[in-house]
Amino acid sequence: MTITLGPLLFNWSDEKFLDFYSMVANELEVSDVYIGEVVCSKRLQLYSKHLDGVIETLKRCGKNVIFSSLSLINSEAEKKQQLKIISNHDFDAIELNDLSLMQFVNKEHCRIGPYINIYNPSALNFFINKGFNGFTLPIELSEATILELLRAKKTNFEIQVFGKMPLAISARCYHARSYGLTKDSCDFICIKDRGGLLSKTLDGEKYLIINGTQTMSSTCLNMIREIDILYNHGFSRFRVSPQSENILQVVKIFNEAQQNKFDKSEAYEKLTRLMPNENFSNGFFYGQEGHKYFYT
Amino acid sequence: MEKLEIVCPAGTLSAAIVAIDEGADCIYFGFNDETNARNFPGLNFSREEAAEAILYAHSKNCKAMIAINTYMNASSENKWFQAVDDAIILGADAVILADIGLLAYARDRHPKAKLHLSVQASASTISNINFFVEEFGVRRVVLPRVLTLGQIRDLNNSISVETEIFAFGGMCPMAEGRCYLSSYITGKSPNSHGVCSPASHVKYLYEKGELVSRLGDFTINKFDKNELAGYPTLCKGRFRINDDVDYFFEDPVSLNVLENLTEVVNSGVSALKIEGRQRGKAYVKEVVRTFRKAIDDFYNNLPHQHANLTHLCEGGKVTTGAYYRKWR
Numbered sequence: 001m002t003i004t005l006g007p008l009l010f011n012w013s014d015e016k017f018l019d020f021y022s023m024v025a026n027e028l029e030v031s032d033v034y035i036g037e038v039v040c041s042k043r044l045q046l047y048s049k050h051l052d053g054v055i056e057t058l059k060r061c062g063k064n065v066i067f068s069s070l071s072l073i074n075s076e077a078e079k080k081q082q083l084k085i086i087s088n089h090d091f092d093a094i095e096l097n098d099l100s101l102m103q104f105v106n107k108e109h110c111r112i113g114p115y116i117n118i119y120n121p122s123a124l125n126f127f128i129n130k131g132f133n134g135f136t137l138p139i140e141l142s143e144a145t146i147l148e149l150l151r152a153k154k155t156n157f158e159i160q161v162f163g164k165m166p167l168a169i170s171a172r173c174y175h176a177r178s179y180g181l182t183k184d185s186c187d188f189i190c191i192k193d194r195g196g197l198l199s200k201t202l203d204g205e206k207y208l209i210i211n212g213t214q215t216m217s218s219t220c221l222n223m224i225r226e227i228d229i230l231y232n233h234g235f236s237r238f239r240v241s242p243q244s245e246n247i248l249q250v251v252k253i254f255n256e257a258q259q260n261k262f263d264k265s266e267a268y269e270k271l272t273r274l275m276p277n278e279n280f281s282n283g284f285f286y287g288q289e290g291h292k293y294f295y296t
Numbered sequence: 297m298e299k300l301e302i303v304c305p306a307g308t309l310s311a312a313i314v315a316i317d318e319g320a321d322c323i324y325f326g327f328n329d330e331t332n333a334r335n336f337p338g339l340n341f342s343r344e345e346a347a348e349a350i351l352y353a354h355s356k357n358c359k360a361m362i363a364i365n366t367y368m369n370a371s372s373e374n375k376w377f378q379a380v381d382d383a384i385i386l387g388a389d390a391v392i393l394a395d396i397g398l399l400a401y402a403r404d405r406h407p408k409a410k411l412h413l414s415v416q417a418s419a420s421t422i423s424n425i426n427f428f429v430e431e432f433g434v435r436r437v438v439l440p441r442v443l444t445l446g447q448i449r450d451l452n453n454s455i456s457v458e459t460e461i462f463a464f465g466g467m468c469p470m471a472e473g474r475c476y477l478s479s480y481i482t483g484k485s486p487n488s489h490g491v492c493s494p495a496s497h498v499k500y501l502y503e504k505g506e507l508v509s510r511l512g513d514f515t516i517n518k519f520d521k522n523e524l525a526g527y528p529t530l531c532k533g534r535f536r537i538n539d540d541v542d543y544f545f546e547d548p549v550s551l552n553v554l555e556n557l558t559e560v561v562n563s564g565v566s567a568l569k570i571e572g573r574q575r576g577k578a579y580v581k582e583v584v585r586t587f588r589k590a591i592d593d594f595y596n597n598l599p600h601q602h603a604n605l606t607h608l609c610e611g612g613k614v615t616t617g618a619y620y621r622k623w624r
Contacts, residue, residue: 072418072420072442072474074442076421076422079421098421098424099419099423099424100423100427102427115474117394117487119367119369119370119395119397119487120369120370121370121397122368122396122400123367123395124397140479140485144370145369167477167480168471168474169471169475170442170469171443171618172469172618174544178537178542182622184621197537199535199536199537199544200535200536200537201516201535202515202517202535202536203515205514205515207514210537215477217480283480284480288483289480289512290476
């Protein structure tokens with residue numbers, strides 16, 4: 001069983017970005033680290049200069065470094081930008097989040113990311129026949145669907161088990177829009193909100209988080225009590241998505257729980273105490289509303 | 297130059313007949329289950345109604361396409377396979393698909409069938425489109441609503457297949473097929489269930505002199521007496537960020553490209569799609585008639601003089617959406 005660190009989805013300053021990956025390299029107990037800009041091609045220009053250094057540090061500390069591609073490639077320029085990064089850096093593998101890159105990559109070193117729709121065995125088999133052997137499943141899949149996929153093929157599956165959930169992507173930048181700007185004139189305003197921008201309902205309830213062109217859950221996915229079920233079904237890779245706080249402790253709790261140092265309900269309680277202001281959710285797994293938590 | 301084709305929505309057999317009579321070049325519809333992305337109660341076609349619609353369309357020189365554009369349920373793929381088989385047997389001129397597993401099935405089982413790529417597949421680049429063309433022989437791509445007309449023109453100059461774009465009606469601000477907001481809020485998603493913000497989860501309440509629209513557990517909007525209350529689509533409500541209240545994702549608004557026909561034609565698309573399978577016959581009649589006249593006038597070099605469709609638009613407002621950069 002492996003805990004992996006998903007790609008950083010937020011736009012952080014150079015300093016915070018470098019500090020974070022230095023911490024990941026030196027302290028975080030994960031085997032695989034996904035790195036890359038999934039949300040916005042404009043952000044990639046900001047920190048691509050740091051990529052070589054970060055990759056080298058991560059590798060020196062024994063991490064596998066996997067490039068995670070843009071989730072919505074909208075132009076030839078963006079496609080070329082992605083291919084250039086893939087060819088200019090020494091990644092251990094590539095995670096494809098948009099089919100635009102499919103014909104240009106070596107499938108054996110590629111995983112299919114969570115933004116490519118695999119909902120059934122037929123779609124899974126198509127990609128397996130193309131030579132792909134790793135799959136991070138879409139966030140909204142239920143246990144029933146996951147089981148059918150496992151029944152079809154016991155392959156190298158991964159799924160996000162912790163963190164804010166990416167729910168939608170757009171050509172429009174809601175972050176810029178909420179500051180009265182447009183995507184073209186955004187001034188990288190999203191850098192101001194290191195955990196995204198929270199929208200609330202008119203009743204004051206937490207609704208969704210705006211993260212540039214991406215829309216995320218305001219709840220925090222927490223599947224610590226479900227990872228045994230997934231493991232017993234044959235899942236071996238569990239993704240934690242980077243947050244601005246507590247990631248070290250979160251990964252520690254997941255690791256200790258999977259080593260059976262304490263049971264999963266206790267682990268859940270530890271996470272609750274660690275993040276008392278978070279609303280946890282796991283509804284997608286049970287085929288229900290994704291924002292809800294089901295304590296089964 | 298081929299004349300732009302008008303592709304018209306049919307939620308019911310009577311809407312199909314109206315669309316055909318008003319001069320649709322093509323109608324599109326779905327079967328009455330979760331195989332199509334407008335899986336609403338009381339809508340869509342039994343196999344018998346589909347047969348009747350196709351016969352009537354063909355008798356009037358109109359094409360008929362069947363949308364089977366949700367993602368197959370992992371434990372009941374056969375339902376989607378059967379829908380494709382039936383669509384082909386019934387004589388549909390094309391099937392509109394998004395799921396890679398279903399595209400693979402259709403290509404293998406019905407190699408001569410005309411496959412269109414649904415907007416739900418969200419293919420927005422040359423290489424993404426070429427992937428679907430090379431793997432599955434897709435003949436037309438319905439473009440996702442994320443591209444500008446300039447980008448669409450560049451695309452059309454570089455690909456070998458036809459493209460279709462949305463021209464009128466309700467509009468997703470998110471990239472279609474990659475949006476899990478509805479299942480996050482209601483448990484029902486466009487990809488799996490063919491619904492977004494389903495009516496089964498909508499409630500209207502009166503609170504302190506305001507009409508409150510709710511979807512699932514969330515308030516989507518509040519309207520005072522003087523406001524027109526809209527449907528609580530989850531991304532078209534009013535929300536609060538810090539101290540501001542606004543339509544942060546999208547206003548209640550409908551797409552309309554009639555004012556921009558010259559640029560649309562110059563972008564090289566083959567067909568214009570009218571959204572609205574969930575709308576009634578009156579909507580279909582008026583929109584199709586207006587588009588028929590506008591397109592015919594355009595090719596006959598007649599002055600631009602078409603009816604106003606604003607009253608059929610969400611919130612009484614129109615947009616050209618992502619077709620111009622300013623929308624972003």
